[in-house]
Amino acid sequence: MINKDKGDHKYLLISGNIEQQIMSRVLKIGDKLPSVRMLSDQHEISVSTALQAYYHLEGKGLIESRPQSGYYVRFDPSRSPRKVEKSMPHQEIKTKEVETIIGEVYDDFVSPDVVRFSLSVPAPEILPLxxxxxxxxxxxxxxxxxxxxxxxxxxxxxxxxxxxxxxxxxxxxxxxxxxxxxxxxxxxxxxxxxxxxxxxxxxxxxxxxxxxxxxxxxxxxxxxxxxxxxxxxxxxxxxxxxxxxxxxxxxxxxxxxxxxxxxxxxxxxxxxxxxxxxxxxxxxxxxxxxxxxxxxxxxxxxxxxxxxxxxxxxxxxxxxxxxxxxxxxxxxxxxxxxxxxxxxxxxxxxxxxxxxxxxxxxxxxxxRYEHHLRKLRQTLHANSLRFIQAIGEYFPPGIKMSDPKGGFILWVELDKHIDTYQLYREAMQHKISIAPGAMFSLHDRYQNCLRLSYGMQWTPQVDRALRKLGELIRNYE
Missing domain, CATH: 3.40.640.10 (Type I PLP-dependent aspartate aminotransferase-like (Major domain))
Structure with a gap:
């Protein structure tokens, strides 16, 4: 039974419990979830509330609906890339002219039709314009x-x-x-x-x-x-x-x-x-x-x-x-x-x-700000999970990645021989913008890292861009 004393909506409490079971691998990829009617009966909630809980999890990419069959787990946290390790910066003077990289990335600020993983701000479509x-x-x-x-x-x-x-x-x-x-x-x-x-x-x-x-x-x-x-x-x-x-x-x-x-x-x-x-x-x-x-x-x-x-x-x-x-x-x-x-x-x-x-x-x-923030956090949390899942699927094995519990940003560490500035230039030919890791230090570090923003609506275009980015990275192997 759910705790009725909590202030959250019932569907968020129920979906949160299911999410926790998925993340702890109590529920594993491919497991079938209770039917909407069964979930409704178990928690003494309406069918519409049960559906909201499943829609919420589906929006995060944690479960999927199969026609004539029901809802199934589709996310496996064990397939996520390994986490990045503690940075140990050396204090040498940087030899590469990073201002050139920064200028190039931000000259593309307003280029049309670019999937802008490089920009750490919320996209207009998720703002209360x-x-x-x-x-x-x-x-x-x-x-x-x-x-x-x-x-x-x-x-x-x-x-x-x-x-x-x-x-x-x-x-x-x-x-x-x-x-x-x-x-x-x-x-x-x-x-x-x-x-x-x-x-x-x-x-x-x-x-x-x-x-x-x-x-x-x-x-x-x-x-x-x-x-x-x-x-x-x-x-x-x-x-x-x-x-x-x-x-x-x-x-x-x-x-x-x-x-x-x-x-x-x-x-x-x-x-x-x-x-x-x-x-x-x-x-x-x-x-x-x-x-x-x-x-x-x-x-x-x-x-x-x-x-x-x-x-x-x-x-x-x-x-x-x-x-x-x-x-x-x-x-x-x-x-x-x-x-x-x-x-x-x-x-x-x-x-x-x-x-x-x-x-x-x-x-x-x-x-209005509190109301907007609740929706924004839900959108970004769902995006983060979808990005983590897509990167785990599309990028080559062996990469490392941050595990944010908030914000807009993923930090990805690729194989040591990959220069992400060169990757940026190749990705821009496909209208995909990333932020090369060398931008984030004054020293010769992070050339094999990149920053990705998930501050936009998840769309088929975003999914395709991550798939293409993974293909470009695999070409370095």
Missing amino acids: ARLNKAMMQALRDLPANGTQYEQVQGNGLLRRQVARWSLEWGGHLQPDDIVTTAGCMNAIAYCLMAITKPGDTIAVESPVYFGTLRFARSIGLNVLELPTDPDTGVDPDDVKRALRNHNIKACFFVTNFSNPLGYCMPDEQKEAMVRLLSQHGVPLIEDDLYGDVYFGRSRPRSCKSFDEEGNVLWCSSISKTLAPGYRVGWVAPGKYLKQVKHLKLYHSITSPTAQQEAIASFLATG
Whole structure:
């Protein structure tokens, strides 16, 4: 019997139990599931609720319907590729010009008919575009001078109140005055780096790490120390402790929840230990929590900021990965560095876009965001399982892959002799875009790795693209 005290819909509870049995291999590929009528009787639910449970599992690619026969398990977790291992970055200077690769990949940003596995944002078809349009039109009507005037430097008041309210989801207790709005999360990170470092300083980061952060850090004259990173738990505080002993580190930067590109989620006890360690050494932590709302489990993971008692964590986020990438609405809670960040924003941009901030603020205030996130998480979780299954089937044996519990990203490690930049160029001839692994380090690493985004609707075109990508990889054998 299902637990009626739980707040989830009954069909989600039932489908979750079946999914757990599939993942633990209690139910194996080819096993027949109870008929819809039998499932209905077993759980004392309606036939339509039983069908919803099976539709939900079918949408994730875990089961399939066979005409005149019923539902059968079609997913075998044992057939998934092996997991990638902890990275051990060497600190040699990179000889290859990675900017060329990044420029080439992102020049294809808007090319038509390209299956864009390279882009780590949700596709428009899974976003609430009509409601966003209404929110924008309402903002233009409600704002003074139809949104053409400057906002205050710290940012839209309603938006900061909503971000503060939303912080309760991850154990935060932010106030509106703790927050500065920015033009997306990368802009927030940039302000933080400029606020707490100067040219010649060294910062420590996970590895692999988002290329935008690496490139910006180098552009302002910072040295970057890449730390070993576990694909499940991220950077170990013991590795940070060793780095602090051996290097004059002025700041750390970590993507703590469902990182880009490795996909790890740092456990809560590790986050707490990290905050405590860095506070003891007086080293600030810039936390990129861009993907925290896109979790596949029962609840949102906490952020390092929730353990911060001294204002030493600069927490950055935005709606670029969940709601509206092009609106460029983000924010930062910079703790004791609030004054410095506000001054930098004033010097660099004066204020943030007025209408976009107001539209996103009203979207969050009405409860539409929570409703949208529930649907988005279901879609992305289903996509992740379909991608894992397709890669296990289409790619050659022996590859390794991350196992994300949230976010948009899969990190795939191919045979050592495969150059994924060359693979990218071959794939683009078939209108398939990937992100070569060399983009995610400043050193000669990850040339045989690639990042794939599953932030789109699963379609026959996506399935064909993964099959073709597998064929191209097999050609290297």
